[in-house]
Structures are given as structure tokens and as C-alpha cells.
Amino acid sequence: MSSESGIRTFRGIDGLWKEYSPELLSSITGLRSDPAVVWDWYRTRLMASEGVVPHAGYIALTRFMKKRGSLPVITQNVDGLHRISGQIDVLELHGSMRTASCLEKCGYSTELTKTLVINIPPLCPGCGAVLRPDIVLFGEPLPQDIVSRSYRLAEECDLMLVVGTSVQVWPAAGIPFAALDSGATVIEINPVRTELPRNENVLSIRRKAGEILPLLTGAEEDNI
Numbered sequence: 110m111s112s113e114s115g116i117r118t119f120r121g122i123d124g125l126w127k128e129y130s131p132e133l134l135s136s137i138t139g140l141r142s143d144p145a146v147v148w149d150w151y152r153t154r155l156m157a158s159e160g161v162v163p164h165a166g167y168i169a170l171t172r173f174m175k176k177r178g179s180l181p182v183i184t185q186n187v188d189g190l191h192r193i194s195g196q197i198d199v200l201e202l203h204g205s206m207r208t209a210s211c212l213e214k215c216g217y218s219t220e221l222t223k224t225l226v227i228n229i230p231p232l233c234p235g236c237g238a239v240l241r242p243d244i245v246l247f248g249e250p251l252p253q254d255i256v257s258r259s260y261r262l263a264e265e266c267d268l269m270l271v272v273g274t275s276v277q278v279w280p281a282a283g284i285p286f287a288a289l290d291s292g293a294t295v296i297e298i299n300p301v302r303t304e305l306p307r308n309e310n311v312l313s314i315r316r317k318a319g320e321i322l323p324l325l326t327g328a329e330e331d332n333i
């Protein structure tokens with residue numbers, strides 16, 4: 110989803126991890142040992158996401174969800190675009206770049222804005238420790254409550270849309286498989302082939318999310 114809005118992904122053909130070392134720039138040990146370097150990287154990412162807006166696929170999904178009260182979204186993206194586009198029930202498996210909090214967990218939390226990163230590393234006004242972006246860093250566990258609810262939703266659903274994920278990063282990669290194992294149908298939207306199986310329960314559409322989601326979610330209105 111993010112890449113079509115202009116945000117670079119990590120593992121795609123053009124992935125950021127082909128240029129940068131995740132061990133240093135996105136790890137809890139890197140943040141502790143060299144916070145200015147790590148924050149410089151996050152400041153660059155923050156600036157790069159300035160002006161990025163949700164594409165037509167996000168808007169279509171939001172409209173579709175609102176008609177049904179609420180439908181949950183499970184995402185590995187940290188850019189917050191699902192929430193920005195008005196989606197409410199968003200399970201952010203890897204956290205969010207939109208907020209920052211105290212590395213030493215004194216309870217301080219704030220919006221992650223350009224102003225916050227004028228001087229890096231930003232410091233906690235409560236206790237003076239370094240702040241951290243509220244994303245899951247390498248070396249940290251994923252939020253267990255969100256992972257558990259994601260798997261529960263997968264096991265209970267009849268239909269899952271799997272949009273744009275490489276289906277490579279566990280435990281997120283297991284979520285569509287949990288849905289399939291529970292008898293659900295999976296509609297996959299991805300321009301490239303993924304690890305999902307080819308069988309009668311998987312419909313793979315090799316196109317971009319921004320093109321397909323408006324068509325797919327408008328199907329009911331048009332009675333197609």
C-alpha cells in the first residue's frame with residue numbers, strides 16, 4: 110500500500126534495506142549506542158514522507174469499511190496512512206512513525222513531527238532520556254496483543270484481502286495462511302508473485318492496489 114503513495118518499502122526490489130543496515134539504523138542497540146545517527150535516519154524518513162497522501166486504494170477501502178461499520182486492517186506499515194485515510198480499527202504490527210515516546214519508559218509520549226527532530230536526538234522532557242519512535246525496532250518483540258488479535262481475526266474471517274505484502278516477514282506472513290487453514294478465501298492483490306499458494310481458495314490479482322481496490326470495493330454498488 111505505502112509504496113504506491115511514494116513511500117519506499119524495505120524488502121521490495123528497490124528496498125531500503127538493500128542500501129542501509131537494519132542492525133544499526135533500526136535496532137534498539139543502535140538507538141542506545143548511537144542515538145543521533147539513528148535519529149538522523151528517522152528524520153530523513155520523516156522528511157521523505159512529508160506531503161505523502163493516501164492513494165485511491167486507501168480511500169476506497171475506507172469508504173467500504175465505513176459502509177459496514179468497521180472492518181479491521183492489519184498492517185506492517187509504520188507510516189500511519191491507514192489511519193490518515195480515516196480507517197479506525199488498524200492493527201499496526203510494527204508500530205507507528207507518527208508518535209515517539211521515552212526510551213526509558215517514564216510514560217512520556219508525543220507526536221513525531223518535524224519540530225521534534227530539529228535537534229537530534231530528541232530528549233524526553235520528563236526524565237532527560239532519549240526519545241524513540243514508536244515502531245518495533247530490530248531486537249524487540251512485536252506487540253503480542255496485536256499479533257494475537259490478528260491471528261484470531263484471520264481464523265474467524267470468511268474473506269481476507271492481502272494487499273501488497275511480500276508475505277515474507279513472520280509472524281505477519283503467517284496471518285493469510287491462518288485464514289486459509291480456517292477455510293477462508295484470500296484475495297491477493299500484488300503486482301508480483303508471492304509465497305501464497307495457488308489453489309481454489311486464493312484469487313491472485315497481479316495489479317496495483319490503487320487500481321484494483323476501487324474496482325473491487327465498488328463491485329457491490331454496481332451489482333457485479
Ligand code: ZN
Binds near residue numbers: 211214215
Ligand atoms: Zn522519560
